[in-house]
Amino acid sequence: MNPFSYVRVQNQSDAIAASVPGTKFIGGGTNLLDLMKGDIEQPHRLIDINRLPLEKVEAISTGVRVGALARNSDVAYNQLIRDRYPLLSQAFLSGASPQLRNMATVGGNLMQRTRCYYFYDTALPCNKRQPGSGCAAIQGYNRIHAILGASDQCIATHPSDMCVAMLALDATVRVSGAKGERQIPIAEFHRLPGDTPQIDTVLQPGELITAVDLPNSPDVKHSHYLKVRDRASYAFALVSVAVGLDIDNGGMIRAARVALGGVAHKPWLAVEAEKILVGAKANEQTFRAAADATVREAKPQKHNKFKVEMARRAIVRSLTIATGGVS
Numbered sequence: 400m401n402p403f404s405y406v407r408v409q410n411q412s413d414a415i416a417a418s419v420p421g422t423k424f425i426g427g428g429t430n431l432l433d434l435m436k437g438d439i440e441q442p443h444r445l446i447d448i449n450r451l452p453l454e455k456v457e458a459i460s461t462g463v464r465v466g467a468l469a470r471n472s473d474v475a476y477n478q479l480i481r482d483r484y485p486l487l488s489q490a491f492l493s494g495a496s497p498q499l500r501n502m503a504t505v506g507g508n509l510m511q512r513t514r515c516y517y518f519y520d521t522a523l524p525c526n527k528r529q530p531g532s533g534c535a536a537i538q539g540y541n542r543i544h545a546i547l548g549a550s551d552q553c554i555a556t557h558p559s560d561m562c563v564a565m566l567a568l569d570a571t572v573r574v575s576g577a578k579g580e581r582q583i584p585i586a587e588f589h590r591l592p593g594d595t596p597q598i599d600t601v602l603q604p605g606e607l608i609t610a611v612d613l614p615n616s617p618d619v620k621h622s623h624y625l626k627v628r629d630r631a632s633y634a635f636a637l638v639s640v641a642v643g644l645d646i647d648n649g650g651m652i653r654a655a656r657v658a659l660g661g662v663a664h665k666p667w668l669a670v671e672a673e674k675i676l677v678g679a680k681a682n683e684q685t686f687r688a689a690a691d692a693t694v695r696e697a698k699p700q701k702h703n704k705f706k707v708e709m710a711r712r713a714i715v716r717s718l719t720i721a722t723g724g725v726s
Contacts, residue, residue, distance in 0.1 A: 400435050407447040411607065415577055417446050418605040424448050426468055426504035429495075430511050438521055439512075439528055453506075453609055456480065462614045467506030467607075471561070472497065474505060484613055486641055489624040490564035496633045506608040509562060509572065509588065512599060513555035513664075514635050515544065526552045527596045534596075541700040543637065546707060548663040553596030554700060556661055557589060558635045563660035564624055566668055567641035570613050576606035585611075589665035596664070618643035618654065621681075623721040626660075627713055636661035638710045640717040644681065652676045657689065657718075662697075662710055669693040672714065681722045683715070690714035 408414040414424065421443035425431055434440035453468040456477045463479050474480055475491035495503065512518070517525050517535040524533035536544055536554050544554040562585070570585045589600055602608075616622075621644040628634040639660035645653045655676035657669035672689035679685040690711040697707045 400438065401441045401443075403435075403442055404444045405447065406444065407450060409450055411451055411453075411575060411609070414446055414448050414451065414607055415575065415605055417444075418607070419444075420604065422446055424506075424607060426507045427470070427502035428507075429499050429503045430507060434512065437519055439519065448607070459612070462612060462616070465505050465611045465613065467504060467609050467611070469505050471495070471500040471503045471505070471508065475500065483619060484564075484568060484616065484622075485619065486567060486622040486624050486643060487561070487564045487613070490560040490626075490639075490641065493624065493626045493639075494560040505561070505611055508559055509608060509611075510600065511557070511559050511562075514558045515555040516540075518555060527555055527592075530595070530597050537700070540702055542702040543635070543661075544700055544703055545663050546694075546697040546699045546703060546710070547659075547667055548591045548665070549698065550592045550594070550596070552594055553592035553664065555592070555596065555664055557663065557665050558660075559666070560624070560626060560636065560639060560660060562589070563636075563639050563658050563666045564641045565611060565613070566658040566666040567622070567643050567656040568613050568616060569656065570611050572608060573610040573612060574602060574606045575609050576603060578603075580609075582612075585666075586668055592664045616643065617645040618656070621646055621721045621723075623717045625713055625717040625720070627709060638662060638706055638713045640710075640713045642714075642717045642721050644676070644718070644721055646681050646722065650681050652679055652681050652685070657693070657714065659693070659710060659714075662706060669714070671695070676718075681718075683719070683724075686715045686718040689718070 423442040425445045453466040455466045475488045523535040572583045626639040641658045643656045655673045657672045659667040671692040675689045
């Protein structure tokens with residue numbers, strides 16, 4: 400670990416002013432400290448933002464606002480979240496361990512970096528860690544890697560459960576920086592790798608995540624988060640699916656959101672699936688058609704071809720559970 404300085408700020412303007420090249424904001428630090436210990440992240444200064452008043456979970460006119468420093472456990476068990484967005488609570492509780500959830504923050508969760516083995520092994524080439532060095536995963540053991548949206552520069556996947564649920568909920572990320580405040584739809588917050596896999600998000604240097612806004616949702620009764628993983632706890636998703644449906648009394652789907660995790664460099668919005676679902680009957684035939692459309696463009700690697708069928712089945716299963724069908 401390289402030497403670094405540490406500063407604790409008392410307000411948002413001081414945090415932004417202190418953020419110069421080579422600095423990192425730190426909340427819970429559950430991912431950043433691991434990256435520093437592995438010599439993957441090498442900040443010259445850490446800016447501790449834990450004294451900023453950004454931990455509230457509160458109702459607003461358009462839905463619910465979750466502060467960037469709200470701890471994952473607190474959000475998961477918050478009554479507003481459990482009542483209005485059970486999908487999000489399910490996602491939080493399926494991630495990490497209770498100890499990590501007690502420390503990890505919503506803002507930090509948005510900034511999680513990939514768990515690709517080659518990204519963490521500094522002896523091997525990785526375009527995400529060292530641009531231009533190559534991607535060892537493409538010719539290596541790529542069981543956990545992307546089947547959608549990858550490039551010839553990077554096939555890493557995004558690890559967050561929370562972000563997949565928030566994508567299904569159409570959340571908005573609020574950020575503040577030297578140029579003022581802005582709001583970023585979560586569908587636009589994370590990036591696909593392209594030729595610059597080292598850039599994970601659209602945040603500008605020095606910008607600070609302050610909150611996430613969750614809109615009022617009509618699909619609270621028909622939502623579900625499903626996570627398929629190697630073991631029951633403390634494991635990242637091989638495939639995860641977050642779904643939310645608005646269904647009329649006749650069983651017709653009026654609106655749909657389907658998001659996947661574990662399959663791409665960013666949480667993946669299944670746009671083609673949503674097109675098939677809207678206006679159709681909520682039944683197995685519709686769900687299978689939506690699942691088929693989602694994986695039609697999949698490009699698996701040597702060791703992760705199983706993810707295509709796994710994603711297809713996970714989509715059908717999550718939609719079936721969300722609509723009250725037999726699981």
